[in-house]
Amino acid sequence: MTVSSAPGKVYLFGEHAVVYGEPAVPCAIEVRAQVTAEQRTDGKLRVHADDLSLDGFTVEYDGTAGEHPHVDAPESLLMAATQYVDGAIEQVYDVTDEDDIGFDVTIESDIPLGAGLGSSAAVVVSAIDAATRELGVTLEPDEIAERAYRTEHAVQDGQASRADTFCSATGGAVRVEGDDCRAIDAPDLPLVIGFDGGAGDTGELVSGVRDLREEYDFAADTVETIGDIVRNGEDALAAGDLEELGRLMNFNHGLLSALGVSSRSLDSMVWGARDAGAHGAKLTGAGGGGCIVALDPTPETETALSFTPGCEDAFRAELAETGVKRLE
Ligand SMILES: Nc1ncnc2c1ncn2[C@@H]1O[C@H](COP(=O)(O)OP(=O)(O)O)[C@@H](O)[C@H]1O
Ligand SMILES: C[C@@](O)(CCOP(=O)(O)O)CC(=O)O
């Protein structure tokens, strides 16, 4: 039996635009998904995923393509719920050439689903690491990141960046532009997260931005302008200039909002943080619902968010220096 964990992340800047080759800066945070993998000799894949929004369920099915899980839940929900784990196991078979071996896979996660904190990447990264090690193969974080990216790319209909998966596999603050992924130095950032209790559909939101970008030149320009914000933000990050970082985060949120991926509760939390004196605040990840990230070294933002209508949870997040961790 092997156990691996991997962190979630927030985007300081650049989500969505990163899908079209602009740079982005995600930071891994200390909220983790943990995956336990154990071989089965009968070739079946059994997934225990109690945190899924299907009220918690266990599925058992053959690894055979096209075979559907025997669970009483709508097909579309099941597909959405299981395809990241399926994709991770496919990558494991691709690495090890042992596709007649099955697995018991157990997922435990502190990362809310579909909330912009990269739960999918953390689950895929830790599943690939645990299941390959269970078959005696140990991959470097870079290779886990690449294979996890292929999984997200396939699940999100060919529209995914390497940002979430690279960040989760390697930890720390990273800069991703196309296939150029690297670690960057970041000061200790006073990150505060607000969570509205909801979720957005990453695939749908990414498609919405793609359509806008194809329809309007000014939407394509908006995506490029987000890239300009990121390029400016890199200097501010290197200098540890929180005020400038906050100003750029505010600008980034405005442009994401223009691209249609914010929501009433995300905007409400962003304004709650700004009114409390945060240096800046923006949504993180795909949007539609879920989380915002703010910069504030004082307790004010966290307190204000906990009283903001639409905010269900507010907490401080520490940078996760380590990406994938091998626990057993
Ligand atoms: N605890 C978990 N157990 C099983 N699958 C999970 C878990 N957390 C996330 N996932 C997978 O990731 C998907 C959510 O990913 P996504 O929509 O990209 O949102 P995000 O990455 O922002 O959390 C879920 O539908 C599910 O397939
Ligand atoms: C919108 C996007 O830039 C980030 C999605 O992040 P999350 O899955 O919502 O945590 C998509 C991507 O980079 O693949």
Ligand SMILES: [Mg+2]
């Ligand atoms: Mg995701």
